[in-house]
Structure formats: C-alpha cells, structure tokens
Amino acid sequence: MIVETGHYALVLALALALVNSILPVWGSIKGDQHLMAVAPSAALMGFGLVAYAYLALTIAHVQSDFSLINVVENSHSAKPLIYKITGVWGNHEGSMLLWVLVLSVFGAAVALFSRSMPEDLRANVLAVQSWIAAAFLLFILLTSNPFARLAVAPAEGNDLNPLLQDPGLAIHPPLLYLGYVGLSITYSFAAAALISGRIDAVFARFVRPWTLIAWISLTLGIAMGSYWAYYTLGWGGFWFWDPVENASLMPWLAATALLHCTAVMEKREALKIWTIFLAILAFSLSLVGTFLVRSGVLTSVHAFASDPTRGVFILLILVIFIGGSFALFALRAGEIKQGGLFSPVSREGALVLNNLLLTTCCATVFIGTLYPLALEAVTGEKISVGPPFFNLTFVPLFIPLFILMPFGQLLPWKRGDLAGVAQRLATAFAAALIFMAVLAAWCGGPAVSVILSGVAFYVIAGSFVDLGRRLLGGGISAGLLSQRARGLPRHAFGTAFAHAGIGVTLLGLAATGWGTEKITALKPGERVEIGPYELIFESIVPRNGPNYSELVGRTVIRAKGAVVATIEPATRFYPARGMNRSEAGIATLGLGQVYMSIADVTPNGVVNARIFWKPLVALIWIGALIMAFGGCLSLSDRSFRVGIARRARKAQTPSPQPAE
Amino acid sequence: MTRRKRRLVLISTALAALGLALGLVLIALRDNIVFFYGPSELAQRAPHEGQRLRIGGLVKQGSLLHEGDSTVRFAVTDTKQEVEVTYTGVLPDLFREGQGVVAEGTLGGDKVFHADSILAKHDERYMPREVADALKKQGVWREGAEAASNGK
Numbered sequence: 157m158i159v160e161t162g163h164y165a166l167v168l169a170l171a172l173a174l175v176n177s178i179l180p181v182w183g184s185i186k187g188d189q190h191l192m193a194v195a196p197s198a199a200l201m202g203f204g205l206v207a208y209a210y211l212a213l214t215i216a217h218v219q220s221d222f223s224l225i226n227v228v229e230n231s232h233s234a235k236p237l238i239y240k241i242t243g244v245w246g247n248h249e250g251s252m253l254l255w256v257l258v259l260s261v262f263g264a265a266v267a268l269f270s271r272s273m274p275e276d277l278r279a280n281v282l283a284v285q286s287w288i289a290a291a292f293l294l295f296i297l298l299t300s301n302p303f304a305r306l307a308v309a310p311a312e313g314n315d316l317n318p319l320l321q322d323p324g325l326a327i328h329p330p331l332l333y334l335g336y337v338g339l340s341i342t343y344s345f346a347a348a349a350l351i352s353g354r355i356d357a358v359f360a361r362f363v364r365p366w367t368l369i370a371w372i373s374l375t376l377g378i379a380m381g382s383y384w385a386y387y388t389l390g391w392g393g394f395w396f397w398d399p400v401e402n403a404s405l406m407p408w409l410a411a412t413a414l415l416h417c418t419a420v421m422e423k424r425e426a427l428k429i430w431t432i433f434l435a436i437l438a439f440s441l442s443l444v445g446t447f448l449v450r451s452g453v454l455t456s457v458h459a460f461a462s463d464p465t466r467g468v469f470i471l472l473i474l475v476i477f478i479g480g481s482f483a484l485f486a487l488r489a490g491e492i493k494q495g496g497l498f499s500p501v502s503r504e505g506a507l508v509l510n511n512l513l514l515t516t517c518c519a520t521v522f523i524g525t526l527y528p529l530a531l532e533a534v535t536g537e538k539i540s541v542g543p544p545f546f547n548l549t550f551v552p553l554f555i556p557l558f559i560l561m562p563f564g565q566l567l568p569w570k571r572g573d574l575a576g577v578a579q580r581l582a583t584a585f586a587a588a589l590i591f592m593a594v595l596a597a598w599c600g601g602p603a604v605s606v607i608l609s610g611v612a613f614y615v616i617a618g619s620f621v622d623l624g625r626r627l628l629g630g631g632i633s634a635g636l637l638s639q640r641a642r643g644l645p646r647h648a649f650g651t652a653f654a655h656a657g658i659g660v661t662l663l664g665l666a667a668t669g670w671g672t673e674k675i676t677a678l679k680p681g682e683r684v685e686i687g688p689y690e691l692i693f694e695s696i697v698p699r700n701g702p703n704y705s706e707l708v709g710r711t712v713i714r715a716k717g718a719v720v721a722t723i724e725p726a727t728r729f730y731p732a733r734g735m736n737r738s739e740a741g742i743a744t745l746g747l748g749q750v751y752m753s754i755a756d757v758t759p760n761g762v763v764n765a766r767i768f769w770k771p772l773v774a775l776i777w778i779g780a781l782i783m784a785f786g787g788c789l790s791l792s793d794r795s796f797r798v799g800i801a802r803r804a805r806k807a808q809t810p811s812p813q814p815a816e
Numbered sequence: 817m818t819r820r821k822r823r824l825v826l827i828s829t830a831l832a833a834l835g836l837a838l839g840l841v842l843i844a845l846r847d848n849i850v851f852f853y854g855p856s857e858l859a860q861r862a863p864h865e866g867q868r869l870r871i872g873g874l875v876k877q878g879s880l881l882h883e884g885d886s887t888v889r890f891a892v893t894d895t896k897q898e899v900e901v902t903y904t905g906v907l908p909d910l911f912r913e914g915q916g917v918v919a920e921g922t923l924g925g926d927k928v929f930h931a932d933s934i935l936a937k938h939d940e941r942y943m944p945r946e947v948a949d950a951l952k953k954q955g956v957w958r959e960g961a962e963a964a965s966n967g968k
Contacts, residue, residue, distance in 0.1 A: 390906070500825045512830055516837040523841055528849075538852035540870055540920075541845075548844040553837060675905050677886050727909065736909035755906045764886045766906045 159224060162212025163303035169205035169260075170293040172198055176286035180279035184352060192275050195282035196267035202289065203264035210244075210257045213302050217244050223309035226250065226302045232315035232732050234703040239321050245329050246320045248450065248466075249302035254329065255446070256292050258337040262366075263289065266341065273362060280348030281341070288340055291473045299466045315703065315732030324384030328377060332404060335374025336442040339407055341366040342414065343439030346432045347481055350488045355432060360422035363435065365791060367418060371411045372787035378404050379780030390738040390753035392673065392768045394776060397546045402525040403445030406518050410438035413514040416507045423569060424504060428492050430511065436485060440478040441518070447474050448525070499571040506564030513557045520549040558611050558662065561655055562618025580625070581618055588614035605669030612666055615659030619652045650790030654783045661779025664747075667772035674768075678709075678754075680761045687769025689750055690714045696761045704728045706739070709754045709763055713743055720745060725752045725765075747774045850920065855897040858923070865925050871899060872918040880913055892917060892929075903931040 176198040183191025216224050217240050220233045230247040231240060239246075245254040263285045270278055296302070345363045349355045381404070386394040395401060414434040421431045451467030498504040524541045532538055562584065566577045592610035599606075626648070627640050674686055678693040685691075694710045706728040713721045723741030730737065740753040748771040754763040852870040853861060863869060871892055879891035887904040890913075901919050911917060911934060921931035 390909070497819065497822065500822065500829075508826065509829065512833045516833050519834075520837055520841055524844075527845065538870075539849045540852060541849055544848035545844040548848060549837065549840040552840060553833075675886055738909055753906065755909065764906045 158212050159216050159221065159303050159305070162209040162216075163301070165205045165209040165212070166293060166297060166303075169202050169209065169256075170290060170297060172202050172205065173286045173290035173293060176202065177283055177290055180283040181351065184276040184279050189275070192279035195279045199260070199263040199267040199282050199285065202286070203260040206253075206257050206260040206293075210253055213250060213253060214241060214244050217241070220313065221309075222311070222313055223305050224302075225304045225306055228306065228310055228313045230316050231313040232703060233312060234732075235316060235321070236702050238323070238326060239316055242326045243316045243320070246316050246325055249296070249300045251329060252292065252296050252300050252450070253302055255333055255337060256289060256296065258330075258333045259285065259289050259292065259340060262338060262341050266344075266366075270362065274354065274358070276352050277345075277348055277354055277359075277362070280351050281344045284344035284347040284351075285340065288344070288477065291477070295466075295469050295473065299469050313732075315730060318704070318728065318730040318733065318735050318737040319388060321703075321730075321737075322384065322388060324380060324388070328380045328384055330377075331373050331380060332377030335370050335372075335377050335411075336404075336407060336445065338366065338370025338373055339411060339439040339442050342370070342411075342435040343477075343481065346435035347484065349432065350481075350484050353488070353491070355428050355492050357422050357425050360418045360431065364415070364418045364422065367411060367415050367435075367438075368787055368791050371408070371415055372784045372791070374404070374408045374411060375780055375787065376784050378408060379777050383777050387740045387742055387751075388737070390740055390755070390766065392740075392751050392753075392766065392770070394773075397524070397541075397543050399525045400449055402521050403448045406441040406521055406525075407438055407445060409514050409518040409521070410434060410441050413511045413518075414438050416510050416514075420504050420507050424498065426498065426504060427508070427511075429489050432485060432489070432492075434511070434515075436478075436481045437515075440474075440481070441522075443474050443477060447471060498569070501567070501574050502572045503564065503567045503569045505572075506560060506567050509560060510557065510564060513553055513560075517550055517553045517557075520553065521546070524549065555611065558615050558659070561615055561658075562621060565619065565622050565651060565655065580621055584614055584617035584621055587617050599670055602669040605666045608666035608669075609663055612659045612663035615662065616656045619655035619659060623648060623652045646793040647790040650786045650788075650793065652786070653789060654786030657779045657782030657784075657786055659779070660775050660782055661777075664772050664775030664777075664779060667748075667775070668770065671768060671770045671773070673766070675764070675766050678763050678765045684765075684767060686750065686767050687748075687771070688715060689720070689745075689769065691750070691752070691767065693763075693765070696757055696763065699726075701728070703732065704730045707754075707757045709741070709752075709757075709765070711741060711752060713745075713750055715745075721750070723750065723752055725754045727755060727757060744774055747772045747778075749773050852918075854894045855892055855899045856894055858899055859897050863923060866922050868920070868922055869929075870918055870920045871901075871929060872916065873898075875911070875913045875915060875917050877914050892919065899929050900927070901929045901931050903934055905932075905934075908934060 176195060179191050179198075180195035183189070183194070213226070215221075216227055217231055218237070220227065220231060220240070222228050222231075226247060226249050230243055230250075235243065244250040263282060266278070266281055266285070270281075273281075342363050345359065345366070349359045378401075381401070382394045385396070386392070414431070417427050417431050417434060420427045447467070447470045451470050524545050528539050528541055562581055563574075563577055566580055567574075588610045591613045592606055595601075595609055596606050623644070626644060627637060672687050674684060676684065678684065680693060680695045682693050683690055684693070690713070692712045692714065694712060697708045697710060699706050699708055706726045708724045708726040711723050711725065712719055713723065721743035723743045725741030726739040728737050728739060729735075738753050738755060740751055742752075743750045748769065751768040751770060753766050755766075756764040850868045850870050851863075852872060853863075855871065855873050858869075858871055873892040873894045876891040876893045876898055879889075881889045883889055883902075886906065887902065888907065889900065889902045891898045892901055893899075901921075903919065903921075918935040919929060919931035920933045920935070921929055923929050
C-alpha cells in the first residue's frame with residue numbers, strides 16, 4: 157500500500173513541478189506578486205512529496221518487499237540493514253530518485269534561505285528548478301519506475317552487486333549528487349538572471365554560497381569515490397581516468413572555475429558574460445555526466461542497466477536544457493554591460509588565467525572522454541583513451557596553475573606589481589628548492605616525483621604567505637595574533653586552506669613515485685620485504701559474514717623486528733549472485749600505507765598476492781578534506797549572510813550603474 | 817591600459833592556452849590511443865609488433881593454464897578465431913573460463929598476446945560491451961544466453 161502512495165506522490169510531484177514551471181515566470185513577467193509567491197511554497201511541497209516517495213521505496217527495501225522488481229533485483233533478505241537502506245540508490249531507478257530528491261532539497265533550501273532575494277529572481281530560480289525536476293520526474297515515471305510491481309513475488313531477491321556492499325555506498329553517491337545537483341542551482345540562477353535581465357553583483361553574491369556548497373560536496377564525493385575504488389578494486393590504483401570518473405571531474409573543474417570568477421563578478425562587476433556561461437556549463441557537464449553514467453553507453457560498475465530508451469530520454473533532456481540555456485544566453489549576452497577595468501597583472505587578471513587554464517583542462521578531459529564514443533559512432537572503430545593521454549594533456553596544463561596559484565592570492569585587485577609579489581613568494585620558493593634538494597639527496601627516486609613534491613611544497617607554503625603576512629607583520633604576541641586572526645575575514649582562511657589542500661593532494665600524488673609493488677605467490681609462514689617493512693603471511697582463515705563467506709589472509713607487518721600492524725586482506729564470495737570480491741588489507745603507517753590484496757586461494761593455503769608500499773598516499777585524500785574544510789570556512793564567512801540581506805535591500809531601490 | 821589593449825591581451829592569452837591544449841591533445845591522440853579488436857579482427861588486421869592493443873572475447877573453456885609464479889596463459893575466443901594470451905599478475909575476481917574478458921597489452925612476434933592488464937566484468941550479469949559487440953559481429957551472440965548460463 158505504502159508503495160502505491162509513494163508512486164502517487166511522485167506523480168503529484170510531477171504535476172506540481174509542471175505548475176511551478178509556469179506560474180512564477182508568468183508572475184514575474186506580469187509583475188504579479190501572488191503568482192510569484194506560489195514558487196516557494198510549491199518548492200517546499202514538492203520536496204515533501206519526493207521525500208515521501210523516497211521514504212516509501214526505502215521502507216520497501218528495508219522490509220524486503222519482493223513484490224517490487226526493484227527490490228527483487230537489488231536486495232536480499234540476509235543483506236545487512238545499512239545496505240538495505242543505502243542499496244536504495246545502488247541501482248538505476250533508486251539512484252535517479254535520489255537525484256530528484258537532492259534536486260528538491262536544493263529547491264526547498266532556496267525557498268527557505270533566500271527570503272531576502274529580489275522576488276522576481278527567486279521566483280524565476282525556483283521555476284527553472286521546477287523545469288529540471290519535471291523533466292527528471294517524467295524520466296523516472298516513464299522509463300525507470302522504481303515502484304513497478306511483480307505479479308508473482310519470488311521468495312528471495314538477487315542481492316546487491318557485492319562491489320556496492322560497502323560503507324562507501326553510504327557516502328559516495330549522496331555527496332556526489334549533492335555536488336552534481338547543487339550545480340543545478342547555479343544553472344537556475346543563471347537562467348533566471350538571463351530571463352529577468354538582472355545580471356550584476358547581487359546575482360554573483362547569491363550564487364556564490366550555492367556554488368561553494370556544490371563544490372565542497374563534489375570535492376568530497378570524488379575523493380570518497382577514489383578511496384573506495386582504491387581499497388575495493390584490489391589494484392592499488394585510486395584514479396583510472398575512467399570515463400565515469402572524468403564525468404565527475406569535469407563539473408568539478410567547471411565549478412572551481414565558477415567559484416573563482418564569481419569572486420571577480422561580485423567584487424568588480426567584471427566577467428559577467430563569462431560567469432553566466434560557466435554557471436550554465438557547470439551544470440551542463442553534470443548532465444553530460446549523468447547521461448554518460450546512466451544511459452549505458454559506457455561499461456562500468458556505475459552503469460546499472462542499459463536500456464536504450466533511457467539513454468535517448470536523457471539525451472533529450474540534455475539537448476533541451478543545454479541547448480535551451482545556451483540559446484537564451486546567446487540572445488541575452490549582447491545586452492550585458494561590460495564591467496570594471498583591470499590591468500592584466502592584477503587579482504582579476506590572475507583569476508582570468510585561472511579560469512582559462514581550468515576550462516582548457518576541462519576541455520581536454522572532455523575530448524579524451526567523448527572522442528572514443530564519437531569515433532565509434534562515426535567509424536565503428538573501437539579505441540580506448542587511457543592514462544597516457546591524460547598525463548600528456550591534463551598534467552602540463554595543470555602545473556602552470558599550481559605555479560600561479562600563490563601569485564593570484566597575493567595580487568591586489570585592479571592593478572598589481574608582479575615583482576613585489578614574486579619577492580614575497582621568494583621565501584616559499586626558496587624553501588621549496590631546499591625541500592627538493594633534501595628529497596633528492598635523501599630518497600633519490602624519479603625526478604618527476606622530486607619536482608612535483610617541490611611544486612606541492614611551494615603551493616602549500618605560498619598559500620599561507622598572505623595570511624602569515626597579515627597575522628605576523630609588525631610584532632608578534634599571542635594576544636595580538638588572536639586579535640588579528642579575528643579581524644581577518646574567514647574567507648581569507650578558507651582560500652588559504654583550500655589552496656594548501658590541493659598542494660597536499662599533489663604531494664600525495666608525487667609520492668606515488670617512491671612506492672613499491674610486488675606480485676607474488678605466498679605460502680603460509682612466508683615473509684616478504686616491502687619498502688621499509690617486512691610482511692609475514694601467517695595463514696588463511698575461513699570466516700562467514702551475514703550474506704557472504706570469506707577467506708582471510710592474516711598478515712603481520714613488522715618494522716625492525718617489532719610488530720606494527722596486522723592486516724586481513726580477504727576474498728569474499730557472495731552466494732546470492734555467485735560473485736567474488738576482494739577486500740584489500742590496508743595498514744596506515746604514518747601517512748603511508750601498506751596495501752595487500754589476495755586472490756586465487758588454493759586448498760593448501762597458497763595465495764596470489766599483490767602488495768604495495770605507498771608512502772604518503774593518505775595525503776591524496778587528506779588534501780581533499782583540507783580543500784573541503786577551506787570551502788566550509790569560506791561558507792561560514794559573515795559576509796555571505798550579512799551581505800545577502802544588505803545587498804538585497806540595496807537592490808530594492810535600483811542603484812545607478814557604477815561609472816566606468 | 818585601454819579596453820582595447822586589455823581585450824587584446826585577454827584574447828591572445830586565451831588563444832595561446834587553447835593552442836597549447838590543442839597541440840597536446842593532437843599529439844596525445846596520435847600516440848596514446850589503444851584500438852580494440854576481437855580475435856577475428858586481430859587475425860585480419862595484423863597489427864605490427866609492439867603496438868598497444870585491447871583484445872576481448874570469451875575465455876575459452878579449459879584453456880586456462882597456470883605457469884609457475886602467478887603467470888597464466890589462456891585463450892580468448894569469439895568462437896571463430898582465438899588468440900593465446902599470457903599474463904603475469906593477479907587475475908580479477910570475476911575472471912572465469914567461458915566468460916567475457918578484455919586484455920590490454922601487445923601482440924608478440926610469436927602471435928601470443930602479452931597482456932599487462934586484464935579487465936573482467938564488474939558484474940556477472942553484463943558482458944563488457946566491446947566483447948558483446950565483437951561476438952555479435954561473428955554472429956555467435958545470443959540475447960539472453962548469457963543470463964541463462966549464469967543462473968546458478
């Protein structure tokens with residue numbers, strides 16, 4: 157019964173979204189307050205309905221209601237409760253429902269937290285959100301109904317793909333969706349601004365926190381996905397330049413660029429056209445990602461099912477939304493007034509360069525991801541574009557970005573002095589050189605690793621040069637320091653941490669060059685040397701989990717004779733699907749990790765093992781956490797909240813355009 | 817600096833960045849793409865020795881041989897043609913005889929394919945799409961046959 161009401165709620169949500177697509181826009185054209193006031197309440201109501209539908213599906217999964225096709229195909233009564241709950245989005249239909257749920261969460265958030273926004277802008281933003289919601293609700297109801305029933309309910313389900321039965325499933329998809337779908341808000345803002353012709357600093361100020369939220373979630377979601385792949389696929393790799401990974405990297409690059417150029421638009425009213433363009437682009441890339449992942453054009457763990465009608469439907473949504481918004485953009489871009497002037501050597505100039513490099517990086521990833529698909533469609537030739545392509549294109553474009561990052565932070569608005577900034581960065585630069593020299597002498601190893609570590613060190617040190625100067629300049633005492641720290645805006649700390657975070661990630665990536673890898677057959681009791689450690693493979697022990705059985709290879713790690721850790725790499729067998737999955741044994745020692753995965757266990761206990769020593773590898777993900785922390789610091793900046801109300805009041809009385 | 821001059825600087829930087837990217841992409845596409853062939857195509861095309869390739873098909877029943885320390889040898893077939901593959905390393909969890917597989921590596925002078933990475937399916941319900949297409953090309957693909965053979 158509850159399943160039917162859930163289905164009904166979805167249909168109602170669609171009807172509501174259709175109404176909300178039209179009335180507020182009509183209201184904003186006619187200047188009708190009442191029609192515009194429909195938008196926030198309809199957005200909240202829509203959220204309630206979708207949340208109810210989602211809850212209904214979750215209940216069906218938790219109760220193992222095998223009369224639902226969706227539950228039969230993706231659940232099993234013996235599955236642990238957490239995977240019954242998270243398994244709701246571990247399949248095509250459920251994950252699309254989560255997509256729409258996140259979309260409606262953002263709609264409701266705009267309705268609740270943007271009371272101070274100009275009314276017509278808010279009405280239009282919510283209307284555009286409703287267009288997206290309507291399209292995807294239609295998609296769910298027509299092609300991917302999660303509430304479809306079976307005439308005869310089987311006694312048991314097929315279980316969830318074992319690769320997905322992992323705590324990562326609880327975190328990675330929701331975070332990634334918060335990021336993907338969070339960008340829909342910036343898209344809606346851009347479309348609304350184009351419709352109502354309100355493209356100014358107010359727009360930038362409103363759109364910034366939402367971009368930041370999406371960016372933080374996307375950063376964490378990508379990092380989490382990469383760590384999940386790292387410990388579960390058993391190859392010790394964390395990024396494969398797989399099209400599905402690229403699909404999440406492209407919106408991240410665009411969102412990063414957008415984050416930086418909204419700063420210019422807000423402070424200086426410049427780069428308006430570009431900001432709008434990026435806001436549309438970022439969400440368009442999210443849609444492309446959704447299409448790539450969900451349509452089944454790619455083979456991957458993420459492509460749950462390949463039903464051609466779904467692919468065509470998503471493609472249609474893609475064409476309408478991307479094409480429509482760019483058409484609107486082309487129509488209106490000419491009317492946008494040029495903003496403030498700036499010299500090429502200035503904060504603005506640096507941010508323009510940042511945007512240029514980020515979007516170019518994004519374009520190379522786009523080509524590398526879609527070229528094989530295009531080539532196959534045109535000539536039928538099948539090719540794959542792998543890591544070598546991206547190492548040759550993406551990396552050379554990203555390195556200048558690292559070099560320029562600290563410069564951008566130190567350059568003042570309008571007009572800057574490059575020599576002065578370089579002078580201030582000299583300490584960071586010299587420290588990085590010394591760091592490189594020490595590394596080269598102490599560890600040796602590949603030159604690339606040494607150079608990249610130096611760049612990383614320079615980025616981390618350079619990120620804090622500005623803060624250090626503002627905190628420590630002119631006398632140091634504890635009282636003075638905390639007083640100055642309070643005086644500094646939070647977003648200054650946010651920028652420093654976010655920039656340092658990417659430097660930390662780079663350091664982790666650079667250190668992979670010092671790692672070692674061994675592939676070998678091991679007998680119980682055998683010893684292996686890896687990096688500075690000695691591993692003793694003790695025995696193979698069988699164990700039973702709730703819905704699987706596993707063979708665990710107990711292994712002790714010793715350093716200079718003393719036991720430092722015990723790891724338990726395992727291969728699991730899931731009888732419901734007749735599938736194996738390996739569980740790597742990972743010991744984090746300092747910032748490095750010993751990683752071991754086993755396979756092909758023979759009856760006498762001999763295993764094939766893949767063993768890695770990965771120094772500093774944890775930094776890759778710690779860096780992402782630091783980036784997200786920096787983002788949160790910026791988000792908590794007072795100017796976002798105080799400013800919104802103040803600016804909005806100002807916007808009520810049309811202010812004269814600043815003279816140029 | 818005038819607006820005109822500023823625009824000039826901006827446009828030339830943008831063009832420089834795009835030009836650089838385009839150059840890198842073209843170089844990378846020339847040298848770093850990997851073609852995918854099924855066993856029959858491989859026999860027809862006769863790629864030169866040392867070229868990086870991906871091949872895919874079914875692991876032939878009864879062809880898997882363990883040759884000492886974690887080196888395996890097996891045959892990949894599309895039922896018309898087959899190719900011998902050797903690989904040193906840990907096979908993926910989903911590697912089985914009679915199932916789809918994709919191998920990346922180079923074809924040796926002895927017509928044996930030396931794989932350095934093996935990809936099996938992520939999920940037993942699906943065939944790697946390239947493999948399914950290669951099998952369809954040979955007319956040996958039966959819709960649903962795969963599902964039936966997996967009904968354990």
